[in-house]
Amino acid sequence: MKSLLDQLPAIVADGKKEAERVMERAESNYRLGLQTRELVVPSKDSKWQDLFREKRGIAGDVNLDEGSALIYGDNLLAMAALIAGGSRNETLRNKIDFIYIDPPFDSKADYRTKIVLPDSEIEQNPSILEQFAYSDTWADGTASYLQMITPRLSLMRELLSDVGSIYIHIDRSVGPYVKVIADEIFGRYNFENEIIWRRTTSRGGSEYYNHVHDNILFYTKNGCGIWNQQYTPYTDGYIDGMFRKVDDRGRRYRESPLTAPGRRDGDSGRPWKGVDPNQMGKGRHWAVPGFLRHLISAEAQCSVQRSLDELEVQGRIVWAKDGAGRPNVVQYVDDLPGVELQSMWTDIGLEAGPEYDTRKPERLIERLIVSSTNADSIVADFFVGSGTTAAVAERLGRRWIASDLGKPACMITRKRLIDQDAKPFLYQHIGDYQVEQLRSTMGAKFRIGDLAEIVLGLYGALPLPIEENPNKNMGRLQGSKTLVLADSPNKMTGLATLRRAIEIRDNLMGGWDKVVILGWNFSPMIGHDIEALGQGDRLEVLVIPPDLLDRLKKKGHKLKADEVRFASLQYLKLGAVTRKQGAKDESLSVEIANYVLLSPEALNLDEANRDKLQKVVNADPLALIEYWSVDPDYDGEVFRSVWQDYRGNTDNDGDPYRVGRTARLDGLPKKDGARRVCVRVVDVFGFEAEATAEVA
Template sequence: MNFTDHEKEQLKAMIDRGEKLPAKYKSQLFENVPEVELVWAGKTSEVTNVVLPFQSIEQIDEPRKDANMVVGKDSFSLFSCDTNSGRQQSGWSNKLIWGDNKLVLSSLKNGPMREEIEKAGGLKLVYIDPPFDVGADFSFNIGVGPETLTKEPSIIEELAYRDTWGRGADSYLSMVYERLLLIKSLLASDGSIFVHIGPKVSHVVRSVLDDVFGCSNFINQIIWRRAFAHNDPSRCGMIHDVVLYYSNSDKRTWNKVLQKPSAEYLEQFFDQYDDDRKERYNRIPMDAPRHGDGGNLVYEWKGAWPSKNRTWACTIDKMEEFEKKGRIHYPKKDGGMPRLKCYESEYEGTVLQDIWTDINKIHNQSNELVDYATQKPEALLDRIIRATSNKDDLVADFFCGSGTTLAVAEKLGRKWIGCDLGRFAIHTTRKRMIGVQRELKQSGKPYRSFEILNLGKYERQYFVGIDPTLPEEQRKAQTLQREEHYLTLILSAYKAERIFQLSPFHGKKGSTVVLVGPIDAPVTLAQVNEAIDACRQNKISKADILGFEFEMGLVPAIQDEARQKGVTLSLKYIPKDVFDRRAIERNQVKFYDVAFVDIMPKVQGKTIQLHLKDFGVFYRQDDLDSLGESLKDGGSKVTIDGGQVVKISKDKSGVVSREVLTKKWTDWIDYWAVDFDYESRKEIITILEDGEERQVWTGNYIFENEWQSFRTKSERRLELMSGKYDYPEKGKYKVAVKVIDIFGNDTTKVVEVKI
């Protein structure tokens, strides 16, 4: 090291003071420093390595017409169906995962599901469309009668986006970089990745991809014209996105995919007309590069010879065949080279280029439109998936949004994994994939089942510092150690004070006592009854019970029972938002009442139908007084208040009026589904303990979606009577009904029936 004495003293003093050293000394202090390096504030090569078990919360599989079908030719693609139900019973089941993709990717990479991915042939293709607009709006529109309600994003989605752009490009690059490192380690050695990005950040994202995958694995920068010409003040109109294509090694899949020619291309190159066929044609050269002496490809044809270092592209026999069929074009000028006629009706297109102008964004009348802001056209993903993967390959999208990648993958016979942080994105994708299953069933094509997963209670444990991979006794001990931190966190978000002398309650909000449910289990009927009894003994009239989950069927019966005992009882969901201290500090965390579902089973012999009789929710989005004041004269806004969707309007004279749009309870429901034999399938998870895998029953059951009715853009009607279901034998069965409201929140009720 060639440091002067002064520099040595200066560096030592900085180290003693704990100061960071100037970057200019990096090459002198460290070995193997790259000549060119991408650096930004906060960059680190360390990635999350946490392993959290996945919880399966729903299995969806449209029964097949041919229950005896077996699909696939090898162990990677094979799956079979149950002969009675027509539902898939073995082989790969597709995955739709709700949660933070960083934790999901880490758990896929390092956890037991990695083996399942490898058995499925490995992850061959990843397409991601990460948020790239610094001013992006993650609200979504919901149709309520003739009006449109704009639902704001959840706080956790909003804060995740603020994290992404909080320090500008630095924090954005850190977010992308860590996820790309995780994806690379999960991707098969012959896999590929496509990153869809906007032109404002494409240059820096490409640099990050070079850093992660290596410049030698850059394949293409694809320009997709997503819009037609428009006016951008003071600059050229920005009408394109960038799709960056990289491979994981020098081995990758590439299939020939043809691009349909534009009208301008046909007009320019198909400029000749055949009077006999009454069709335009293009002229294709009939010569080719010479190899050796050219052999039988060097000859005279109608006075013409190939030029030096060239031969004809076909033998003389083939040339004569073309001549008889009138397929040769002769130039009018003497000495010109004959060319082959390529007719417009025969032209399939050109091989893919890196500028795509033939795929338009989705217009507002498109059949594939699902009213999701960042939805991409299926044609775009169809091209990518066809070109860079094969049938039965595994494809993934870790920012799946409305599910376009997954829908196209299913239609093309690929396996898939999708992930998104947004509850509404997961619900939108769920409905879309059921629609795809129905479409493929109708056309007699194969499709796979899919399951909806999350990290559930394990993610919550992780957020409060509990290691869910510890052996049970150690985990319980750690939970007790962290309990006070957890209770303080929840009560702080709820704006309640901590109390210690009034068991079983943990806090108080005004005159209302507050009980906080466990972090890793549902609030049970026994716990609620204990709270009601404690209220009566202590002459307390109001109690709020907060929980991440509640035992099914508590509402509204338990509240009616409490009311008869003189206690006003509220059951409220704890939102994920509580795990972000900024949301608490800004008073942005909202606790919503548990919804209730009322169903009536109708049994005849061994056949059952379910009648959905009632559904109730209680949401609030805006402060109506301040909203009315903020409206301009003649303006209006649709919002939520007191469990109703309302339209607040201000007329030209400044008078504010309120109109309820949810005229009946069914207006709140977007989707409902039935599992006719709910306890037939236990939820078994694989956990790692002391480096070994162990299968454990969580105590829960998987909701097998056997019938469903939901609203779509084209069909707003909702069936309130389920389809008929025939039980194989008499006995007692548990029937589960899941209702999902217009915001993507779900409520499940379980009833026992005797057949």
């Protein structure tokens, strides 16, 4: 077994190649895109009327290319889509000024989710998709983790602007190895500092010193990142001890060296005014203090020697009288509002919000963002967690991009942003996710028909004769007159598919008693379309497990039919939808009547938790709704969520475990003709459903 040190060169080389393949696809005709699932215009139910008056018309005015975005999906694919851009999205390559990541680094972490329902608590294991991602990350311990992080760091460098910075939050177990990889990707000389963050003042239980800190690696893309120096307040004792000299105007000052430890290439390592920086101490380089940057012209900012020339002209450099010819910099007390922030942070401790239970304090992220961004900067976080980076960036007025593989993380982040009345933002998914997974799992030459054949086999269907089944996507259940049709992963199973399946059922090979459709992606209206067709037991639609491609990648042909569960669809039923028009505006009332959950047996629950869930399903199915929103004028393309309610929002009904059942929207712009109202719900497990109503 090779040591990690022996494996590192191959890990870095393979990770860079994977990133290069992603870049090649981004520059080719095939581009992985982002699908906008929702344009969120935050206005919690009880605040609807006031906020709508402030934001009247904003849902139609938002530029989809320039807004902040919350992206659900594998961050490798999310970054590929951001780099590729496309007809509906600008490329963000070389445009992001700040990236903060806090990737999971505990291989023994418990990713189970506790879901509190009105009369019980359910413990859900991670979704199968998340399980595979986490197990891949730690399959071979730290080596697997490094294989995961390397291509992602490479893509992050591509996204960074020329003045961009990245902060990598890590712990002691993987930190040294990540540092070596990051040095290779970003350049050893672009490593600016390591921040030691003291999370807590004390703890017990450790045999060899108690561990109370995390590490944050700080790199710039080109050694010249945006920098806004931060300070901690002076104390009287500090001023008396450090600023002992007084000039002829009575200003207190001190003289400080113009060098810093470490040899550097470039002009910071070359002699200036005949003085080699190594004369100031072995292994040093010229370093301009940050507090004097405002005195240096923009043209000289990225040249140390030109900066020194300008400072000397302004009288800020003095030459020591010790005969050694050492240049020093003059610093006055009032040059700075306090002590320049150092690399060890002991003034920010852990915080736990009432709902988000975040372990990364907002003050910590705020300090990083303020230090390394300007007002027009784009901020990104590709392991969003509880949404702290997005929430802080929003509060600071920065545009942000946040991504996570975990549906719970995205749900929490969306609610958190609505809670703080964020500006409108996009909620997006990875477009053609299964197709991309298919390419990486089966290879570019693998045909969709071959996958359909595998899906049919896992369902237990025998393929139809090839002359009747050239696409290999139809089969039959042995001993019955049931036809099975496997839909394509690059299609949306909707009304057209249902009608085609009924036609095939009635006419192919003399006709069949029943047709079963196995689908990957579904039209949000699929439940209503099935009901409207009135086929009863002769038409059934089932969900292909979203993790199937990952499981095939791991097990291949060893995957057995009894290991795969095909689930029934979830769907939403609306109650009364009423509309009243006044002289200048109109109002809308929308009720949700029922919610039918995806087959409980398909959820990743043990038997005890499944029994608890079934009791809730039987007694109060609407208690399973985590979040619901309304678009009062749906155009069929972009869902504009301008009213939201969710569990935990007690402004309206006072019940933290239930959502309200009626949306009331007053002050809507008056509209002639019918209004198409669309409602979307997300349940506590992250499944989504949609229903629309035409209101005259």
